[in-house]
Amino acid sequence: MTPVVLLIIGILLVPLFDAISTSFTNLRVPGGEYETVGLEQYGTLLADPDFRSSLGRTVVWVLANGVLQVLLALIAATALNSSFRGLNIVRAWIILPWVVPVAVIAILWRWMLDATSGGINWALSGLGLIDSPIVFLGDPSNAFPTLISMNSWRFFPFLTVLLLAAMQTIPRSQFEAASMDGASALRQFRTITFAHLRPILGILGLVGTLWAANIFDLIWLTTKGGPSGRTETMPLFIYETAFSSFNFSLAAAASGIFLIVLMLIAIPLAMNARAELARGPVDGIIRAARGKGQ
């Protein structure tokens, strides 16, 4: 079993090293000729305003997605956290956006957000909320927030399910005790529910962030980075540099910088998650779950 784990790490690390070493060259296409140029590619990138704005945009993308998804998941999980008939069916089907291939999502939202024949504009004007249709994906200032929303829409239900599961393992007796102690529902949420959820929120924050950072397909299939490059995040930048501009080494360098930035975000999150896990609450949850006989 340890060899297996090592195998995976191997599959991961080999291409990684390959890419990193490529970044120190001026290779244009795989199999082409090249020479080692040290940090030249990195320098080019850091000087490139497009790169910098893409990087910055990606940071915004990651944070916005992370925050939005966790918030939505928290609200949804709270709303769903009561046993009612059909709860399990609801729980299963809310994940639908995550289950279907990206192409479906792309088509769905491109149509929904369309200025002329789209459902959203139709509904909004039908309700009398707008006078003229809003251009979502075509408008340079609207496109990015729209994509953030789309992506959050796609992923938050998955987080919701995880959060909901964690919520439902908090021993009911703690809430009963709190009721006896005079705590209002709000206080109980703050002091018991939220406190017990912190470890898993930490994990969700970490995983959600990393997954969001690497999102390529959704953006590519809806806006291809436009309009005017306003939705171009790092994955797209890297892809285009490699496959459109045919500059693999530059792309590799971009990936290197991206990786570093991601690590800078991920490591504190991971340490926070570990710290939360090391504390008390999880023991209680696990013990309670064992008690419930799963």
Next chain:
Amino acid sequence: MNEYRNPIATSVRVVAVLLILAVLLLPFLWIFVNSFRPTMDIVAGPEIVPSAVTLDNYTGLLDSTPYWLWVRNSSIVALITIVFTVPIAVLASYGLNRCHFPGRNQLGIAVLAVYAFPTTLLVIPMFSLFNRFGLLDTYVGLALVNTLLAVPFAVWMLQAFMRSVPSEIEEASAMDGHGRLRTLFRIVVPQVLPGIFSVAVFAMVVAWTEYLFASVLMVSDSNRVLAVGMADLIGQYRVDWGRLMAGAVMTAAPVVLLFSITARWFLRGVSAGALD
């Protein structure tokens, strides 16, 4: 707390749940309905009840694209992905749980760090790597990548399950004379079956929905998977909404079908995995 529920709070909750359901599921319903309308109607604007219904979108799509070939390819890749992912995840999570080596706890979380690696970065070297080993344009090759994408989360999910299996059961098995591997298969695996199911479903979804690597690694037309095939159509049918909608429905259908069958197990597995 349930017995004396505040009626206002209850109705707020009901509204919230309905809202969530509507926001998440209505769009799909809408697409489904619209896929049966002729493109001209769709362009004109949405209607609550379609005035004209047609199957042209579907027939047109089935005629002009190798849909069933794509479905077949996706299925094969998904199957292989599951076959790879499940044992690896089981072994890895079991090992992480039972074997005590330094850095064990760190590795538990670090497993998720795999997701930090920019996938777009890996595409290029993967391409040449697979090319060198003859894995390019093969089902197995793509399945390997999918496995790589699925395993970290799968391991994390399964870890909690492994933890909840009391060590006494394994000790009893050892007393009965079973070796480590036998114990794993005969005793531990049945205990964590819900978790294994959910890992399988997770792997399945990853395989069916993956786009980036599928588009780069599956070079030939005959090996293309559904996710990529349909995505290419988007560029092709710019505003032929009817075709696009039908395409969306047809792309979603296989996964949704599979998911509806397995959702229950998946839920149970994910729920337990979240105990961490």
Next chain:
Amino acid sequence: MSTIDLVQISKSFGSTTVVDGIDLAIADGEFVVLVGPSGCGKTTTLRMIAGLERPTSGDVRIDDTSVVELPPQKRDLAMVFQNYALYSHYTVAKNLAYPLKARGVPKAEIAEKVQATADMLGLGQVLRRRPGQLSGGQRQRVALGRAIIREPLAFLMDEPLSNLDAALRVDMRKEIIQLADRLSSTVVYVTHDQVEAMTMADRVVVMYNGRIQQLGTPEEVFERPTNRFVAGFIGTPRMNFLEASVTSDDYLDIEGSVVSAGGAIPKKPGETVFLGVRPEALAIDPQGPLHLTVTLTENLGSETLAYGQVGHQECLLLVPTRLAPRQGDDIRMSCEPVDMHIFEPGDLGERIAVGA
């Protein structure tokens, strides 16, 4: 401290009735124990007093005011749960402080009270620890402390000692009683252990099948059980029940052993009744009316339990070890009429009053 009244309380879950028309009046400062086997409805009754369950019908009153419409937060009662229900993510100090914070008590006062309560319960050293780091007994005391700290109208306890080991249980029993005394508290205590009931209660409420079988002091339920269930439930070792038929001259015929009931039995000759007599009330008597064939003896130290048969019926005898019979012996026993209880047939067979 307050009075608690239950007026015709019932609780049904769907078609199952768990509590069936309970009337109970608890006086100020009284220590009342609800005791009975699992499923008898005692915990549900307690939870209805607390407000954690809503009665299907009936009224709950505290100090003559109906509280049945109020949620638990507003009832000012404190509950100690069977598994303590401590806030696992908070320190002991924060656990104790929680009820006070919920009521908006000023910080300084909270700190004072937490310290005082902790000292009273011997928790001074563990204030900074988490429940997960405490022993069972300590957790128990934190649960108690959390209940005491806000000086509620009454205490409700749901089998608080059942998760402790035997020795600890005995100690905690004493502590709880002393605490209740010191605070002059009204306590409603639920347990399935009749020893706890007998040693702690001012009054015992024996429950079965959702109904009160008998309500009285420990002495009353022990000496004068109202029906067979109460007689069999209270007292260790369990009372013997021997099936007998009534003879024409007010004797009981137990498969050949004929015993005087010590008075007139209001039953026709030939009718079946059950004779109840406690193992410790039986004495070995060579002239005694009851024949016992001893099948097994258990030496408990100063006393010995002898298992045997009267006719075909099982019977237990508890005697000082020096007088104990041996396995296989045939002996004769007698008992005082005052120790004989005669019951109607059936699990809930009522006690039959024997005329003078």
